[in-house]
Every structure is written in C-alpha cells, then in structure tokens.
Amino acid sequence: MLLQDGCAAVVHLSSCHHLSEFGQAVCRCLQMRPAFSTVHHGYELRFLNTGMLCTVFLKLSCQVVSPQLDTMTQMDYKYSLLGPAIDDYRKRPLLLQVDNTPMNPFAVLEVKRDALKRSNNSGCFCKIRVYGVLFGLAVMFVIMASYVLNGDKKGLLLTPSPYHFTTLVNPGLFAFNLSSEKDYAHIKLVVKSIKSKVDFGSSRHIPELKALIKTDPHMFSVIPHKFLPGIKNPCWYEEYTGNRTSDPYRTNMYGRYSRRFRTVFQHLRSSFHKHLLYRKKKLYRMRCLPYFYIIGQPKCGTTDLYDRLRRHPDVKFTTFKEPHWWTRKRFGIIRLSEGVHDPYPVEDYLDLFDQAAYQIQGNLTANDRGYPSHPNIIIGEASASTMWDNNAWVYFYDNTSEGEPPFLIQDFIHAVQPDARFIVMLRDPVERLYSDYLYFGIANKSAEDFQEKVSESLQLFEGCLMEYTMRSCVYNTTVNNAMPVRLQVGLYIVYLMDWLKVFNRDQILLLRLEDHASNRKYTMHKVFDFLGLGPLTKEKESEITESPASNTRRPADKNLGPMLAITKEILRDFYTPFNAKLAKVLQNDSFLWENR
Structure with a gap:
C-alpha cells in the first residue's frame, strides 16, 4: 500500500512474516505489541495498542493508493479524536483490504510525514497546507465550544485522548435514511444480527x-x-x-x-x-x-x-x-x-x-x-x-x-x-x-x-x-x-x-x-x-x-x-x-x- 503525505489507512492482517516493513509494523501493533513508532520511507508511523485497536490521531485528509484496488481515493476521517463532535456525514472513510483478508473495522493506523522530507509535488503540498489550516480552525472551534457548552457535564462532545480511539467503518454503512425502504431493511438486519448474538450464559470470574x-x-x-x-x-x-x-x-x-x-x-x-x-x-x-x-x-x-x-x-x-x-x-x-x-x-x-x-x-x-x-x-x-x-x-x-x-x-x-x-x-x-x-x-x-x-x-x-x-x-x-x-x-x-x-x-x-x-x-x-x-x-x-x-x-x-x-x-x-x-x-x- 502506498501512502501520500498526511495519509492514514486501515488494514487487517492475520500474519506478519511475509509482509513488507510497513505491513509488519502494522501487524506488530495488531498482535498486541505496546505503543511504538517507526520511520518508513520518510513517514513517521506511530502505533498504540489497546488490546482491540491500533490507533492514533489523524491530522488531515489524504490520498491513498492501493495496489490491490489500483485507484486513488479521497478519504475524510470523521472518526478521529473529534469524531462525536463532527456532523459532516457527506464524506466517508474507505475500508481497504490487504492480501484479500476481511477488514477489521476496529483497527486504525496513523501515517505522518517526517517534517524533514518534502514532497516534490507542489500541488499536493499546497493542498495539504490548505487542509491543515482548515483542520486547525475546526479543532479550535470544537474545543472552544466544548468548554462553553459542556461545562461540568460528562457529555458526548469530545472524548479525551488517549481515551478515544479512531474507528473507521465502511462508508456505505452510516449514510442512512430510514425513510428509505432499503436503508430501513438494512438496519433491521443489523438488529437481527445483534439479537442472534445475545448470550446471557457466560459468567465472569470473580477476582480474589x-x-x-x-x-x-x-x-x-x-x-x-x-x-x-x-x-x-x-x-x-x-x-x-x-x-x-x-x-x-x-x-x-x-x-x-x-x-x-x-x-x-x-x-x-x-x-x-x-x-x-x-x-x-x-x-x-x-x-x-x-x-x-x-x-x-x-x-x-x-x-x-x-x-x-x-x-x-x-x-x-x-x-x-x-x-x-x-x-x-x-x-x-x-x-x-x-x-x-x-x-x-x-x-x-x-x-x-x-x-x-x-x-x-x-x-x-x-x-x-x-x-x-x-x-x-x-x-x-x-x-x-x-x-x-x-x-x-x-x-x-x-x-x-x-x-x-x-x-x-x-x-x-x-x-x-x-x-x-x-x-x-x-x-x-x-x-x-x-x-x-x-x-x-x-x-x-x-x-x-x-x-x-x-x-x-x-x-x-x-x-x-x-x-x-x-x-x-x-x-x-x-x-x-x-x-x-x-x-x-x-x-x-x-x-x-x-x-x-x-x-x-x-x-x-x-x-x-x-x-x-x-x-x-x-x-x-x-x-x-x-x-x-x-x-x-x-x-x-x-x-x-x-x-x-x-x-x-x-x-x-x-x-x-x-x-x-x-x-x-x-x-x-x-x-x-x-x-x-x-x-x-x-x-x-x-x-x-x-x-x-
């Protein structure tokens, strides 16, 4: 998988030994390794393992080139630190697959460009600067609003870092209008799937x-x-x-x-x-x-x-x-x-x-x-x-x-x-x-x-x-x-x-x-x-x-x-x-x- 400046991608890997250095870094995180960082081709890769997620905060949108898909896809990361506070549902992240392995929707990776490296593409550099400024303004606005409006409530506006972890899911999942017969039918199937997995039989071990x-x-x-x-x-x-x-x-x-x-x-x-x-x-x-x-x-x-x-x-x-x-x-x-x-x-x-x-x-x-x-x-x-x-x-x-x-x-x-x-x-x-x-x-x-x-x-x-x-x-x-x-x-x-x-x-x-x-x-x-x-x-x-x-x-x-x-x-x-x-x-x- 090739990544341009400021990109993030979601991957799910079942084994590590046959992967590139980049893939092995992701896989180590998914295999319960503690937080670590590495540099790969000028990109600083930072990982945090929570037992379920590999995640860090994403700075801005980017272009991802997938060798498997052979396409360029614009990605917007609603589900980041500010996930619950952002209401722009028009852009959705794309789930990618590696080695034809099904996607784990609860694994996230941040890729941040090394500050010492410069892109040769001036158009991409300008785009990144614009996105960076807009993102910074958005963060300032949301944080200020959280203090003004939330007060002492334990609200849903912001979730603290590192206690909130990015979760990316298929873009087709969340753009729902239940007045649509098709969308309503899908959500009904989701609920049916949940109910089929309800199990009250397991009991927890009481600690000594x-x-x-x-x-x-x-x-x-x-x-x-x-x-x-x-x-x-x-x-x-x-x-x-x-x-x-x-x-x-x-x-x-x-x-x-x-x-x-x-x-x-x-x-x-x-x-x-x-x-x-x-x-x-x-x-x-x-x-x-x-x-x-x-x-x-x-x-x-x-x-x-x-x-x-x-x-x-x-x-x-x-x-x-x-x-x-x-x-x-x-x-x-x-x-x-x-x-x-x-x-x-x-x-x-x-x-x-x-x-x-x-x-x-x-x-x-x-x-x-x-x-x-x-x-x-x-x-x-x-x-x-x-x-x-x-x-x-x-x-x-x-x-x-x-x-x-x-x-x-x-x-x-x-x-x-x-x-x-x-x-x-x-x-x-x-x-x-x-x-x-x-x-x-x-x-x-x-x-x-x-x-x-x-x-x-x-x-x-x-x-x-x-x-x-x-x-x-x-x-x-x-x-x-x-x-x-x-x-x-x-x-x-x-x-x-x-x-x-x-x-x-x-x-x-x-x-x-x-x-x-x-x-x-x-x-x-x-x-x-x-x-x-x-x-x-x-x-x-x-x-x-x-x-x-x-x-x-x-x-x-x-x-x-x-x-x-x-x-x-x-x-x-x-x-x-x-x-x-x-x-x-x-x-x-x-x-x-x-x-x-």
Missing part, C-alpha cells in the same frame, strides 16, 4: 481479594476491615497526623477542580479542628463511607430521587450529587473532554462526607455510653455512573480475558463494604436513550439526527459482536466512546447480573421511573423501608413526596418533539431480548416495557 488489593493497595490500607459498633453508617476513627493549624483540605483534588467543593471545604475547614478527638496524646478524626449508593441509571430519575431523599432528616449527602469517584476520579478522569489527570486518592473522597461524619460523631460523644441517641443517620452517594461505567479498566488493567474487564467497580466496593446497599432507578431504555441524547447533545439536535446516530451506534455494536462476546462489547471502552449515542447504558440486565454476582439480591432495590412518576409516595416509602428509615410526620412526608420533579426535560428539548416512530420501532426491537431477561430475573413483567 488479593488481586484487588494488588491493584489499589493504598485504598485498602486506608479503609479498615471493621467499622465502629453501635451506629448504622460505616465509620471509623483515623489518626490525624497534621497539627491543629494545618489545612486538611489543601491538597484535595475535588477542591482543586470545582469551585463548589472549594466553598464546601472552606466551611468545613473552619470547624475541622474542634471535631478532632484527643486520645493518648494522639489526634483522631472520624471517617465515613456512604451507607447506600444510588448507582444508576443516567436519565432515569436519579436526580429527582436524590433531591427527595436529602430532605429526610436522617439522610445526609455531599453537596455535590455525583462525585464519580469509584468510576472516574479514582483513575484521574475529571472531565471526559480533558484526558487524564492525577488520580484522586481515597482520602479526597472521604473528605466529602466530613459534614455528615461530624453529625454522627456528635451523637456518639453526646451519649455517656458512647452510643448515639439517633443511630439512624446514614450517608448516601448518588453517582449515576457507578452501575455501568467501567470505561477506565482497559487503560489500567492488562490481564484481560476475552476482552472483558478483569475487575469491575462493584468488586472494589464489595471488598471494602460488603454490607452496602444500592438503589437503581430504571426506565424504558428506548425513552432513556432519547432523553440522554437531548440532554447531552449540544447543537443541531433533531429527531432525524437522533435516528442517524442510532443507526451508526447499532452498526458499531454489531461490528464488535462479530469478533467479541456480548459482555466484552458492552464493557468495551473503544466501542462505547465511538458510539454517538449510549446504547449500552440501556442494557440493564448485563450490568445487574454482574452486580448480583457479588452482592445479594436484597441489597439492591430496583425501581422504575414510570412508577415513580405516577406515584411518588409509593416509591419513596419503598426507599424508606429499604434503608430502614423511621417514620416521618405528615408535613415532612408531604414535603418530600409532593415537591416538583427535578431535572426534567428542558423547554427547548421538548420543542423538538418525540423521536421518529421508525427509530422507536428499531430501538424497541433491539432492547427486547435484554428487557425480557431483566423481567425474568426480577420476576416482574413491568420491566418488559411493552405497554408504551
């Missing part, structure tokens, strides 16, 4: 405690094996090694990146030292973990549930609803658009619960016997990513099995807190996906655009299933980042079955948003009973159950109207086998969402 400790020894050294007796919430005393004038929150990463947390820490700082316990010439501070977690799912009513629960006098949350420590901050992911920073230590996470710990400690010290008069104060945490977001695993754990993560978030929570309780709020996954699109979408949202993104995502998911197991594709970071809508978040049963592998069924309360919306009093009573909370006065109960709903759809999004009927039909067909398994496991047919 020793293996978990090895991945994060510091966290396990901070959190004790046993908690204080006589109180409901998991708490303990930790020796404080600072002096009485030091700032305990000075290095907290949450405060560094969030103005809201800085304000909270300023308040906590003013009363921190008076809450220190002095025993045997040492200072101690109370530390607490949450008693319960609202773990999912996004756009299923978790914010409304959080707002109502925090009105209960015995329930305490952090000021910020979603710390995302277990899924993101622990790995150094602050915002999805900003790449990776230093990981947040567990102490920074525990700091978020200091205000609640003060109240629990106050109850302890107020009682002569050392037991609180109000033992039912509990702490909650409501990161809606906890149930499903394991996207960081591929970058930190290298011992994979069939492309599936060796460790999941629930493994670590169970290891330090086996008695924790979890609340899951679900809704019709078809409606969840559209709500997710409207909430996180930035510009040019429409039912037609949603339709196109659904088609694209379905085909990416099907492409993964051609080579990997269903669980592997659900947890596959590359596929998840490449899909313009988050289809995988609605595959509730896949995540639930993995949670039930480590926690008992009675530790997880599952609710439906549809039931909550129609009868909040009923669902809130279920939550109160599940958490073992005491009775409320009628006035307080009315305040909790009758307050307006939180985080509802914005007026501008309501004006877009519902999704297209044909899109709904396709999505309902896609989610049907997953809903059926969910209803069977829960022995509750309402989770089929058939009457909608």
Whole structure:
C-alpha cells in the first residue's frame, strides 16, 4: 500500500512474516505489541495498542493508493479524536483490504510525514497546507465550544485522548435514511444480527481479594476491615497526623477542580479542628463511607430521587450529587473532554462526607455510653455512573480475558463494604436513550439526527459482536466512546447480573421511573423501608413526596418533539431480548416495557 503525505489507512492482517516493513509494523501493533513508532520511507508511523485497536490521531485528509484496488481515493476521517463532535456525514472513510483478508473495522493506523522530507509535488503540498489550516480552525472551534457548552457535564462532545480511539467503518454503512425502504431493511438486519448474538450464559470470574488489593493497595490500607459498633453508617476513627493549624483540605483534588467543593471545604475547614478527638496524646478524626449508593441509571430519575431523599432528616449527602469517584476520579478522569489527570486518592473522597461524619460523631460523644441517641443517620452517594461505567479498566488493567474487564467497580466496593446497599432507578431504555441524547447533545439536535446516530451506534455494536462476546462489547471502552449515542447504558440486565454476582439480591432495590412518576409516595416509602428509615410526620412526608420533579426535560428539548416512530420501532426491537431477561430475573413483567 502506498501512502501520500498526511495519509492514514486501515488494514487487517492475520500474519506478519511475509509482509513488507510497513505491513509488519502494522501487524506488530495488531498482535498486541505496546505503543511504538517507526520511520518508513520518510513517514513517521506511530502505533498504540489497546488490546482491540491500533490507533492514533489523524491530522488531515489524504490520498491513498492501493495496489490491490489500483485507484486513488479521497478519504475524510470523521472518526478521529473529534469524531462525536463532527456532523459532516457527506464524506466517508474507505475500508481497504490487504492480501484479500476481511477488514477489521476496529483497527486504525496513523501515517505522518517526517517534517524533514518534502514532497516534490507542489500541488499536493499546497493542498495539504490548505487542509491543515482548515483542520486547525475546526479543532479550535470544537474545543472552544466544548468548554462553553459542556461545562461540568460528562457529555458526548469530545472524548479525551488517549481515551478515544479512531474507528473507521465502511462508508456505505452510516449514510442512512430510514425513510428509505432499503436503508430501513438494512438496519433491521443489523438488529437481527445483534439479537442472534445475545448470550446471557457466560459468567465472569470473580477476582480474589488479593488481586484487588494488588491493584489499589493504598485504598485498602486506608479503609479498615471493621467499622465502629453501635451506629448504622460505616465509620471509623483515623489518626490525624497534621497539627491543629494545618489545612486538611489543601491538597484535595475535588477542591482543586470545582469551585463548589472549594466553598464546601472552606466551611468545613473552619470547624475541622474542634471535631478532632484527643486520645493518648494522639489526634483522631472520624471517617465515613456512604451507607447506600444510588448507582444508576443516567436519565432515569436519579436526580429527582436524590433531591427527595436529602430532605429526610436522617439522610445526609455531599453537596455535590455525583462525585464519580469509584468510576472516574479514582483513575484521574475529571472531565471526559480533558484526558487524564492525577488520580484522586481515597482520602479526597472521604473528605466529602466530613459534614455528615461530624453529625454522627456528635451523637456518639453526646451519649455517656458512647452510643448515639439517633443511630439512624446514614450517608448516601448518588453517582449515576457507578452501575455501568467501567470505561477506565482497559487503560489500567492488562490481564484481560476475552476482552472483558478483569475487575469491575462493584468488586472494589464489595471488598471494602460488603454490607452496602444500592438503589437503581430504571426506565424504558428506548425513552432513556432519547432523553440522554437531548440532554447531552449540544447543537443541531433533531429527531432525524437522533435516528442517524442510532443507526451508526447499532452498526458499531454489531461490528464488535462479530469478533467479541456480548459482555466484552458492552464493557468495551473503544466501542462505547465511538458510539454517538449510549446504547449500552440501556442494557440493564448485563450490568445487574454482574452486580448480583457479588452482592445479594436484597441489597439492591430496583425501581422504575414510570412508577415513580405516577406515584411518588409509593416509591419513596419503598426507599424508606429499604434503608430502614423511621417514620416521618405528615408535613415532612408531604414535603418530600409532593415537591416538583427535578431535572426534567428542558423547554427547548421538548420543542423538538418525540423521536421518529421508525427509530422507536428499531430501538424497541433491539432492547427486547435484554428487557425480557431483566423481567425474568426480577420476576416482574413491568420491566418488559411493552405497554408504551
């Protein structure tokens, strides 16, 4: 394969020994070699292996000469670092084959011209300069827009490098108009293919405690094996090694990146030292973990549930609803658009619960016997990513099995807190996906655009299933980042079955948003009973159950109207086998969402 300046090509190779130097470089990457670079005929070839992809960022469009095809083909790489943010669907990348081997749509190679080499073709050089300028302007615009429009949301605008990997697929796949009978028939076949590969029979291997400790020894050294007796919430005393004038929150990463947390820490700082316990010439501070977690799912009513629960006098949350420590901050992911920073230590996470710990400690010290008069104060945490977001695993754990993560978030929570309780709020996954699109979408949202993104995502998911197991594709970071809508978040049963592998069924309360919306009093009573909370006065109960709903759809999004009927039909067909398994496991047919 011959490449001109700035080109990139996609290849799939089954063996290396008979290939040229160029082909061998590609093949080494595909055969699980770590990141490396080489120079071939003046081109700098840079590779990054992720276990599934060989990929790097592409700078601009180019011409590719294929000896097999004997043609020159203009290529435009929509699926690069800025893939999800670019809406120009008119140009599509071309899949090439080498040695007549079928194409792997999840392998990408960047070829960058050595700066010291110059092309003899002045026309090509001028074209490259023009493309380079235009590309630079486009990048600047998209990055600026991401900061202005995305804010603190974990949106879909940009995906961080190196956490987003280029995915190129056949140009004929994504230029779809479902109003066309031919295109509609093709997408139906895609869904049929996906459903034929749905398999709930495989079970994951539960890692041993020793293996978990090895991945994060510091966290396990901070959190004790046993908690204080006589109180409901998991708490303990930790020796404080600072002096009485030091700032305990000075290095907290949450405060560094969030103005809201800085304000909270300023308040906590003013009363921190008076809450220190002095025993045997040492200072101690109370530390607490949450008693319960609202773990999912996004756009299923978790914010409304959080707002109502925090009105209960015995329930305490952090000021910020979603710390995302277990899924993101622990790995150094602050915002999805900003790449990776230093990981947040567990102490920074525990700091978020200091205000609640003060109240629990106050109850302890107020009682002569050392037991609180109000033992039912509990702490909650409501990161809606906890149930499903394991996207960081591929970058930190290298011992994979069939492309599936060796460790999941629930493994670590169970290891330090086996008695924790979890609340899951679900809704019709078809409606969840559209709500997710409207909430996180930035510009040019429409039912037609949603339709196109659904088609694209379905085909990416099907492409993964051609080579990997269903669980592997659900947890596959590359596929998840490449899909313009988050289809995988609605595959509730896949995540639930993995949670039930480590926690008992009675530790997880599952609710439906549809039931909550129609009868909040009923669902809130279920939550109160599940958490073992005491009775409320009628006035307080009315305040909790009758307050307006939180985080509802914005007026501008309501004006877009519902999704297209044909899109709904396709999505309902896609989610049907997953809903059926969910209803069977829960022995509750309402989770089929058939009457909608």
